Amino acid sequence: MSTRLAGRMASMRTSEIREILKLTQRPGMISFAGGLPAAELFPVEQMVRVTEEVLSRDGHRALQYSTTEGDPPLREAIAERMNRTLGTSVRADEILITSGSQQGLDLSGKLFLDEGDVVLCESPTYLGAINALRAYQPRFVEVPTDDGGMVIDELERCLAENDRIKVAYVVPEFQNPTGRTWSLERRRAFLEIMARRGIPILEDSPYGELRFEGDGMPSLKTLDTHNLVVFLGTFSKTFCPGLRVGWLAASPALRERYVMVKQGVDLHTSTLCQRQIAVYLELFNLDADIERIRDTYRGRRDAMLRAMDESFPPGIRYNRPQGGMFLWVELPDGIDAREILKSSLEDGVAFVPGAPFFPNGGHENTLRLNFSAMPEERIEDGVRRLARILTEAVDAVGVRAAEAPLTAIAGERLGR
Amino acid sequence: MQIVIDRQSRVPLYRQIVDRMRELIRSGALPEGFRLPPERRLAEALGINRSTVLTAYRELKGEGLVDAHVGRGTSVRATAAPVPAVGGPPGLPWRQLFCERALRVQEPVVRDLLELTERRDVISLAVGLPAPELLPLGLLREIFVRLVDDVGPPLLLHCPTEGHTPLRETLSHRLATRGMTCSPAEVLVLSGSQQGLDLVVRALVDPGDVVVVEEPTYVGMLPVLRGAQARVVGVPADADGMRTDLLATVLEHQRPKLIYTLPTFQNPSGAELALRRRRELLELATRHRVPILEDDPYSELRYDGSPLPSLRALDDSGQVIYLSTLSKLLFPGLRLGFLAAPRSVVHQLALLKQGTDLHASSVGQLLLERFLSDGHYEPYLQSLRIAYSERRDAMDAALKEGAAVGVRWQRPRGGFYFWCRLPDDVERSRLLAAAADVGVAFLPGDACFFEPPEQAYVRLNFSYPSPEQIRDGVGRFLEAVRRSIRPAHRAVPEAVGMPPVV
Numbered sequence: 081m082s083t084r085l086a087g088r089m090a091s092m093r094t095s096e097i098r099e100i101l102k103l104t105q106r107p108g109m110i111s112f113a114g115g116l117p118a119a120e121l122f123p124v125e126q127m128v129r130v131t132e133e134v135l136s137r138d139g140h141r142a143l144q145y146s147t148t149e150g151d152p153p154l155r156e157a158i159a160e161r162m163n164r165t166l167g168t169s170v171r172a173d174e175i176l177i178t179s180g181s182q183q184g185l186d187l188s189g190k191l192f193l194d195e196g197d198v199v200l201c202e203s204p205t206y207l208g209a210i211n212a213l214r215a216y217q218p219r220f221v222e223v224p225t226d227d228g229g230m231v232i233d234e235l236e237r238c239l240a241e242n243d244r245i246k247v248a249y250v251v252p253e254f255q256n257p258t259g260r261t262w263s264l265e266r267r268r269a270f271l272e273i274m275a276r277r278g279i280p281i282l283e284d285s286p287y288g289e290l291r292f293e294g295d296g297m298p299s300l301k302t303l304d305t306h307n308l309v310v311f312l313g314t315f316s317k318t319f320c321p322g323l324r325v326g327w328l329a330a331s332p333a334l335r336e337r338y339v340m341v342k343q344g345v346d347l348h349t350s351t352l353c354q355r356q357i358a359v360y361l362e363l364f365n366l367d368a369d370i371e372r373i374r375d376t377y378r379g380r381r382d383a384m385l386r387a388m389d390e391s392f393p394p395g396i397r398y399n400r401p402q403g404g405m406f407l408w409v410e411l412p413d414g415i416d417a418r419e420i421l422k423s424s425l426e427d428g429v430a431f432v433p434g435a436p437f438f439p440n441g442g443h444e445n446t447l448r449l450n451f452s453a454m455p456e457e458r459i460e461d462g463v464r465r466l467a468r469i470l471t472e473a474v475d476a477v478g479v480r481a482a483e484a485p486l487t488a489i490a491g492e493r494l495g496r
Numbered sequence: 497m498q499i500v501i502d503r504q505s506r507v508p509l510y511r512q513i514v515d516r517m518r519e520l521i522r523s524g525a526l527p528e529g530f531r532l533p534p535e536r537r538l539a540e541a542l543g544i545n546r547s548t549v550l551t552a553y554r555e556l557k558g559e560g561l562v563d564a565h566v567g568r569g570t571s572v573r574a575t576a577a578p579v580p581a582v583g584g585p586p587g588l589p590w591r592q593l594f595c596e597r598a599l600r601v602q603e604p605v606v607r608d609l610l611e612l613t614e615r616r617d618v619i620s621l622a623v624g625l626p627a628p629e630l631l632p633l634g635l636l637r638e639i640f641v642r643l644v645d646d647v648g649p650p651l652l653l654h655c656p657t658e659g660h661t662p663l664r665e666t667l668s669h670r671l672a673t674r675g676m677t678c679s680p681a682e683v684l685v686l687s688g689s690q691q692g693l694d695l696v697v698r699a700l701v702d703p704g705d706v707v708v709v710e711e712p713t714y715v716g717m718l719p720v721l722r723g724a725q726a727r728v729v730g731v732p733a734d735a736d737g738m739r740t741d742l743l744a745t746v747l748e749h750q751r752p753k754l755i756y757t758l759p760t761f762q763n764p765s766g767a768e769l770a771l772r773r774r775r776e777l778l779e780l781a782t783r784h785r786v787p788i789l790e791d792d793p794y795s796e797l798r799y800d801g802s803p804l805p806s807l808r809a810l811d812d813s814g815q816v817i818y819l820s821t822l823s824k825l826l827f828p829g830l831r832l833g834f835l836a837a838p839r840s841v842v843h844q845l846a847l848l849k850q851g852t853d854l855h856a857s858s859v860g861q862l863l864l865e866r867f868l869s870d871g872h873y874e875p876y877l878q879s880l881r882i883a884y885s886e887r888r889d890a891m892d893a894a895l896k897e898g899a900a901v902g903v904r905w906q907r908p909r910g911g912f913y914f915w916c917r918l919p920d921d922v923e924r925s926r927l928l929a930a931a932a933d934v935g936v937a938f939l940p941g942d943a944c945f946f947e948p949p950e951q952a953y954v955r956l957n958f959s960y961p962s963p964e965q966i967r968d969g970v971g972r973f974l975e976a977v978r979r980s981i982r983p984a985h986r987a988v989p990e991a992v993g994m995p996p997v998v
Contacts, residue, residue: 119649127652128644135637140628143636143827179687179853186852190723194595212851215698246593278588308588320652322858333560334590341598344719346691350857351829
């Protein structure tokens with residue numbers, strides 16, 4: 081067939097991560113690559129009872145078409161949950177149920193982005209967002225970040241240097257890929273600047289509930305007094321990713337627009353899955369489930385950090401996130417994480433190089449480690465294998481580095 | 497109410513109306529509950545097209561300033577009352593921030609219909625839903641319990657973007673039994689077939705590209721094409737489907753990126769593309785190297801006559817992207833569809849889909865796979881055919897009354913719909929209000945055309961209502977038609993050519 085693709089397809093590429101994830105399917109592979117929650121923590125047995133209940137209570141409704149906005153009891157439950165856990169004041173008619181929070185990103189691209197518009201994002205940022213938004217051919221302006229989130233001076237600089245900024249995309253809580261969390265100050269400053277410039281914010285918060293310690297932070301949506309923030313939420317990280325149910329919260333007039341766009345995209349999200357979650361929230365205690373997930377992930381993070389502290393060579397920086405599923409590693413300059421990956425795959429360990437998380441390229445010396453998917457012993461085993469490969473690589477550049485002036489980061493470990 | 501429009505202005509007319517009304521509402525000049533003038537009246541008063549007013553009202557509704565209800569008109573919303581200037585922050589000028597593509601997606605008439613359908617006293621012949629009482633609930637429950645035992649956690653986990661592998665295998669096998677050979681790798685599982693329309697158009701159509709559709713066409717395709725900023729060329733259809741002779745002319749003069757067709761028991765017309773035309777369509781598309789998107793949700797719901805091969809089955813050159821769904825038959829709420837296409841197309845669409853929603857719900861896919869592979873599908877389908885053909889006959893019989901009023905229709909051999917042509921003296925603008933008065937909902941035919949046609953049509957659905965509701969509903973529909981016939985003395989004589997001078 082003479083498939084003449086639309087011009088915008090040129091900007092799509094086979095995602096590197098897709099290829100890596102294929103490799104992780106090999107038996108015996110220790111994977112720090114995926115962003116998958118731990119499967120054994122999901123309430124499969126309870127879901128049988130939930131499904132029984134859904135089908136016997138209102139089975140016909142659960143299998144029939146429903147409205148684009150989503151199941152009203154589920155929207156009520158989500159609004160109540162957001163208001164309770166985040167301190168927002170969101171109403172059910174401000175919620176749109178989406179097919180995973182990924183769809184919230186895609187709909188946002190459809191709604192806001194003309195070709196050449198600018199998306200302001202963190203550097204690095206979530207790859208799924210880059211891919212979803214890239215389909216609408218925007219330009220990405222990356223704002224440098226540090227352990228406290230987006231650097232405000234840098235933000236001001238980016239705003240001064242770019243016009244046509246249409247929308248900002250941020251993950252302020254346990255960000256993917258870095259695991260970083262924004263400080264309260266930065267949140268306030270960011271909101272104030274965005275309000276002044278009239279730039280809407282997409283606040284993606286898939287990991288917010290996975291805090292292992294420390295005080296919770298108010299979300300941008302909580303602090304927002306200007307109706308700037310579209311909040312994207314999901315059940316995929318705390319519950320059942322295969323159900324593909326997420327949501328967005330936006331002011332009623334804006335949500336109405338999202339509804340129109342979604343209608344053309346998939347009419348509505350699976351009614352059965354929506355009813356399953358609504359009934360689950362009614363019959364069981366999701367908070368208790370999340371507590372269990374947190375305990376498990378906390379243990380895994382600790383195991384990973386302990387092993388890294390013990391076995392990683394000097395010159396490698398990494399952070400100690402207080403929650404989420406990832407931590408972020410910076411290798412000495414001159415070491416390419418993709419090369420490391422080649423060796424580590426041979427040794428049965430997978431991770432994701434950091435470069436793809438930078439929409440405009442660079443940063444080959446970074447990588448992302450997931451700590452949520454593997455049990456502790458395997459984490460320790462995998463980290464030690466990875467450490468051997470890294471030690472060799474560091475030694476190899478170390479010879480060259482010795483001839484160059486010492487960099488400030490040598491031997492330093494971030495956040496300790 | 498003072499609305500003044502400036503025809504010289506570069507601001508579009510509908511925007512002028514929106515801006516002025518917003519101002520009046522914000523200032524409190526139009527209080528809460530104030531009924532805006534009916535679209536037609538305002539259009540006449542301003543000497544502009546009714547669709548301009550319609551667009552303006554939809555826009556106001558989109559901004560949350562007004563509420564619109566079929567039969568009750570458009571009124572100023574409670575929450576739209578003037579916001580006190582102090583205290584509340586100004587908020588963003590959202591409308592200026594939306595992109596071109598989004599602004600083209602108008603609120604489809606379908607939403608208003610769903611609203612009307614929710615009224616208890618209304619019989620709905622409007623929506624294309626399967627009969628809820630026929631859905632195999634008990635079976636589904638059993639399958640789910642067994643799946644939990646057999647599959648466990650993966651039931652609730654992620655699956656590949658292209659779809660659950662056993663489901664792709666089962667679907668490819670099913671397609672083969674209907675003469676469509678394709679490997680599992682050529683099957684892409686979708687979150688409903690609407691997603692297939694969206695993905696295919698996104699992958700193939702740049703702004704300004706030509707897309708050919710038959711007219712009337714599926715109402716859900718129109719917002720997709722508008723959003724893609726496609727240039728749509730409609731090819732008229734008759735009882736045998738798309739007029740391939742006219743298509744030939746279009747292909748000579750345009751260079752379309754895509755031909756979209758629903759050849760079997762079309763939505764809305766119920767028409768079946770004749771075999772000869774199927775061959776011609778393929779031959780033309782192949783010669784001009786234009787891909788065909790064949791949308792085929794209904795072909796398994798045949799009530800009489802023998803099956804025709806799908807375009808995909810007749811295609812030897814990989815020209816056809818075949819799109820189907822089980823939503824119309826089985827569990828619409830699961831939102832599952834699929835398409836079959838050459839591997840390179842599946843690959844490209846999967847990349848897009850990954851950015852869109854990662855994958856279709858795993859639970860739904862596993863349920864469907866079991867349902868199909870355990871052999872439940874054929875007997876279930878057979879029971880649907882029997883039930884739906886009775887409903888079709890009930891509607892056909894009930895419509896006979898309508899012949900006297902001047903309603904014309906053809907009994908479809910399958911699918912979900914009757915397509916009725918209304919008498920010429922029906923006032924379309926009165927029809928929906930009359931229908932709301934008598935308590936019946938249907939899809940106005942205009943919604944299925946890019947440009948409103950000369951003739952008035954409606955689409956009546958017979959799968960969702962029971963046979964009794966069909967009889968009652970058709971009676972109400974005919975009453976609404978009678979009530980909206982223009983009184984003879986008001987008939988506007990139309991000048992048809994020049995009177996000969998004798």
